[in-house]
Amino acid sequence: MILAIVAIAPDARNRPRRIRVTFITRMQDLLNHPMVQAGVAPFVVALLVAGALWRTRLAWLAVVAGYLIAVSLASGLSFEPLTAGRKVTLLVLLSPLVGAVLDRLVSPGPRWLPWLIATACGLSTAWVFASVLGQREWAPRIGMAAGLALYVGLHTLLALRLRDDGTAGGAAGVASGLAVGVAALLSASIGYLVGGVAMAAGAGALVLLQFVLNRGHAPGYLGTLPIGYGLALFAAATSVLAQLPWYALPLLWVVPVLAAWPLMAGAVLRTRLAAVTALAVAGALLFVLAAWFATRAGSSVVS
């Protein structure tokens, strides 16, 4: 009897440790899964952040919080050396902070303010993609720089128009994020797939909360800058650094335009939320289809 107890006791002592090790291993496997990194984890984190900050003006920080967790899990945060991709990450992470300052200090502000912000965002692409632009001859360099500035600037402006409408902002975030993510997958860039889907998941958390609580929450500059500027940078980077042909990019402008459509303006919030999100996602399909056909055709900025 005593020998049996002695024989069993070490095994019983080791069982909790084995259970801990197995749990840790399974959690690591789960966190290494691409769908968890890009979708599940950002959605959960965004939901928690938005829920905690719901009564404040900072709830839409959840969009970038989701992106931050996705990048941390997928590749880790590093800004050395400061490549074009890392500049994009840096600017996306800084954009809600700039938006929060604008919301606090100047909102609603003069009518020209969104134009000024969009112009600054567009011009920033010259810095972001300087290493690629510098490899081109003068004429193609100026053309490419102008195209990138126009593309990012206009997409930012179209998103900033949604800053007072939580339904439109959330719909645009979900649809644009999914569109950019799928287009990145088609263009051989898993990094921007993760980024796009994570931003979509973050915006989706805000859509879900508005739906469940039956209350809108205006995104302000804090929410619409990451959605407009950040996702435009992802799309531009997918074209410049990966295989997305440039002529597919303008179709992403359709998403914020459709999200701003006064669809079912008199309907209850939940109905309008579902309808506008569905409309925006339908618009996003145009961009995805364009990316599909364009990448199959085989031309890009890179080649």
Added chain:
Amino acid sequence: MKSTLAALALVVPLAASAADNYTIDPLHAYPNFWVEHFGLSQMHGRFEKMTGKFSIDRQAKTGAVDLTIAAASVNTGDGVKGSRPQSRDDHLRGADFFNVAEFPNLSFKSTKVNFTGDLPSSVDGNFTMMGVTRPVSLTFERFKCGQHPFTKKDRCGGNAVGKIKRSDFGMKYGIPAMGDEIALNISFEGDKD
């Protein structure tokens, strides 16, 4: 006096030009690599374009190596996308891996060439990839010199091996499923200048 000057004229050029300089023959340059793939097999690939120069001074036991590899020339045998959106080689050229749009070249510049006898045995230097420079050592498994049978030019060649960790250069996508460590095997030949 004249005979002394003549002797000096003969000695000085020989002392000044003891190093032999070679230019890499791009048609006989094979920068190969392999990396673990899901722990199941090794995935092999190579770069199709490498240029550069090397020099050796057997008397002083010194040398130099300067190589440039075109990143976009990566070839793992999957360059035709077929019905897929992209091929593996397209993915390798993109932002997840070599990011060729931003960093078109990989380079190796030596800091020291080590000799065993009259021949180089290894070379220490700086390897630059994706804008990051790290020290790397390559060991010569073979280094031989002779005369090209057709052109009759003096030629040296061999192959050098080494290892790097791609995460040290910021290429982190797919780790650990796709190995962090990359084994290098660079075969080369060069004609004497």
